[in-house]
Amino acid sequence: MDVATLVEQAREGRPRAVARLISLVEGASPQLREVMAALAPLSGGAYVVGLTGSPGVGKSTSTSALVTAYRKRGKRVGVLAVDPSSPFSGGALLGDRVRMSEHASDPGVYIRSMATRGHLGGLAWSAPQAIRVLDAAGCEVILVETVGVGQSEVEIAAQADTCVVLLAPGMGDGIQAAKAGILEIGDVYVVNKADRDGADSTARELNHMLGLGESRGPGDWRPPIVKTVAARSEGIDEVVEALEKHRAWMEEHGVLDARRRRRAANEVENIAVTALRERIGDLHGDQRLDALAERIITGRLDPYTAADELIESVTQA
Numbered sequence: 001m002d003v004a005t006l007v008e009q010a011r012e013g014r015p016r017a018v019a020r021l022i023s024l025v026e027g028a029s030p031q032l033r034e035v036m037a038a039l040a041p042l043s044g045g046a047y048v049v050g051l052t053g054s055p056g057v058g059k060s061t062s063t064s065a066l067v068t069a070y071r072k073r074g075k076r077v078g079v080l081a082v083d084p085s086s087p088f089s090g091g092a093l094l095g096d097r098v099r100m101s102e103h104a105s106d107p108g109v110y111i112r113s114m115a116t117r118g119h120l121g122g123l124a125w126s127a128p129q130a131i132r133v134l135d136a137a138g139c140e141v142i143l144v145e146t147v148g149v150g151q152s153e154v155e156i157a158a159q160a161d162t163c164v165v166l167l168a169p170g171m172g173d174g175i176q177a178a179k180a181g182i183l184e185i186g187d188v189y190v191v192n193k194a195d196r197d198g199a200d201s202t203a204r205e206l207n208h209m210l211g212l213g214e215s216r217g218p219g220d221w222r223p224p225i226v227k228t229v230a231a232r233s234e235g236i237d238e239v240v241e242a243l244e245k246h247r248a249w250m251e252e253h254g255v256l257d258a259r260r261r262r263r264a265a266n267e268v269e270n271i272a273v274t275a276l277r278e279r280i281g282d283l284h285g286d287q288r289l290d291a292l293a294e295r296i297i298t299g300r301l302d303p304y305t306a307a308d309e310l311i312e313s314v315t316q317a
């Protein structure tokens, strides 16, 4: 099927076409150029929410409950579950499919898991493109769940319009959160599993830690802390309320535009760096690289100048 037809069908919200387009993204297909060119004028309408937090904290359960909450408000919802550490989509995310199964027959919901398939640039490169596909397909809210709290997961979540950081009682979560660098990126904090002991103290500890870094002026956003029992959908309406408040605040202060510009700039940078790395990678065994190496080991050239020459030679033509 040609790209124009696929894009047209995706725009009508046909799940198969959306799936095909995201598979093209996941597989770093050469057709992506054409796909992205066709999607460019169609996207920009979706509100993108990132959810991150330690494994098992309840991200998928919360995501599923949020889908229900947004559906009640009449919104079309996309869910992207990304696993930067895994080359396989599906495996680790199989459980999620079960948790999301109640939405499987709802045409107003599109759910997809995605992995890196080990290609260069990984999800930093492909997640924004998958988001663009869902956006063009008419999803008004896109929930992006990242598995784990490593650097790349945090980066993906931090690039959303609004970033939700989840914690749960116990596990010395406050300290873990601080270590993972997620105390800086949350716009909304959720203490999930509030049916368990220690939720109040986790919320207090979090509140204290957030306050420590505080140098906020009037009108600045103060990330709220919401307690939830996602498994029973308790507190989920409050999360939606916090999200809507953050969105309104961003719009009022020009932050939404700024974030989207930064996201687009990152995306361009990632594509450019990936292209450059691929071209340089193609040079292995090439005589140009060998010649530079030869001049370095014989003391005729320093590695910086050699790198400049290399960049120049791969960016020509």
Ligand SMILES: Nc1nc2c(ncn2[C@@H]2O[C@H](COP(=O)(O)OP(=O)(O)OP(=O)(O)O)[C@@H](O)[C@H]2O)c(=O)[nH]1
Pocket (backbone or CB within 6 Å): 053, 054, 055, 056, 057, 058, 059, 060, 061, 062, 095, 147, 148, 192, 193, 194, 195, 196, 228, 229, 230, 231, 232
């Ligand atoms: N007691 C309790 N358990 C919950 C709650 N929310 C989720 N769980 C359970 O916690 C476990 C993990 O939930 P998930 O939603 O899969 O957590 P996750 O953060 O998506 O996990 P990964 O994707 O593996 O990182 C499941 O067994 C859920 O049923 C809650 O509010 N209270």
Ligand SMILES: [Mg+2]
Pocket (backbone or CB within 6 Å): 059, 060, 061, 096, 145, 147
């Ligand atoms: Mg999950």
